[in-house]
Amino acid sequence: MVLFYVVAGMIFGSFFLVVGSRLPKGESIIKPGSHCEGCNHPLRWYDLIPVVSYISLKGKCRYCRKKLSIIYPFIELFTGLLFGLAYAKYGLSYEFLAACIISSILVIIYVSDFRYYIILDSPIVIGSILILSLKWYYFGFKVMVLSLISGIVLFMFMLLIKFIGDKMFKRESLGGGDIKLSFFIGVVLGLQLAFTSLVIGSFMAFPYAVYVVIKNSNKEIPYGPFLISGTLIVFYFQNIIGNLLSYI
Numbered sequence: 001m002v003l004f005y006v007v008a009g010m011i012f013g014s015f016f017l018v019v020g021s022r023l024p025k026g027e028s029i030i031k032p033g034s035h036c037e038g039c040n041h042p043l044r045w046y047d048l049i050p051v052v053s054y055i056s057l058k059g060k061c062r063y064c065r066k067k068l069s070i071i072y073p074f075i076e077l078f079t080g081l082l083f084g085l086a087y088a089k090y091g092l093s094y095e096f097l098a099a100c101i102i103s104s105i106l107v108i109i110y111v112s113d114f115r116y117y118i119i120l121d122s123p124i125v126i127g128s129i130l131i132l133s134l135k136w137y138y139f140g141f142k143v144m145v146l147s148l149i150s151g152i153v154l155f156m157f158m159l160l161i162k163f164i165g166d167k168m169f170k171r172e173s174l175g176g177g178d179i180k181l182s183f184f185i186g187v188v189l190g191l192q193l194a195f196t197s198l199v200i201g202s203f204m205a206f207p208y209a210v211y212v213v214i215k216n217s218n219k220e221i222p223y224g225p226f227l228i229s230g231t232l233i234v235f236y237f238q239n240i241i242g243n244l245l246s247y248i
């Protein structure tokens with residue numbers, strides 16, 4: 001069963017690559033069918049088997065031999081592992097479904113934020129609605145409302161940080177996408193764990209930020225992938241992190 005969810009995750013990952021690559025450019029995610037980004041040659045089903053095609057083609061397009069980005073098999077494998085781990089850890093439960101939703105949002109944001117520095121609204125909106133509906137279904141109306149409030153508090157908090165940051169650095173300090181994303185994080189985790197995930201995400205972004213500053217002082221840093229990685233870590237290891245928090 002775990003293997004089934006790994007494979008399902010890999011297929012979903014392959015689809016999220018398309019979503020994250022095409023939506024920011026305003027392209028349809030259905031038409032045209034998958035094609036090589038180098039030569040535009042349409043790809044057949046056997047070019048599109050997650051991970052397997054990449055390995056059998058040795059990372060090159062079958063038609064023009066252009067090198068394919070390592071991001072494709074990496075994202076497919078990563079999504080597969082996240083789905084498999086969610087099932088192995090939680091079985092079919094609220095946590096499993098929530099983990100799959102967060103993983104899906106994470107992958108789409110990774111792709112669009114790393115490629116175009118864009119965090120799309122639609123995955124955040126859809127993800128939030130799904131999580132809120134699940135919470136209502138599994139835990140009742142009150143829990144759902146509390147999650148919604150957590151989302152709003154986190155959103156306002158990040159808005160405040162941006163306001164202070166913009167004043168201090170006299171330039172845009174945080175993107176609007178990061179602030180909208182923090183609403184989703186609040187909804188998923190609740191206040192205490194959500195703030196923990198912000199701290200973890202910022203620590204993970206720090207070495208990368210230092211590297212960017214040293215290399216090229218004006219480059220933007222995509223913060224979204226770090227934020228949502230923090231969320232994922234906190235969600236998957238919430239029992240351990242909840243324990244640690246009780247000591248603070």
Ligand SMILES: [Zn+2]
Nearest residue numbers: 036039061064
């Ligand atoms: Zn090609």
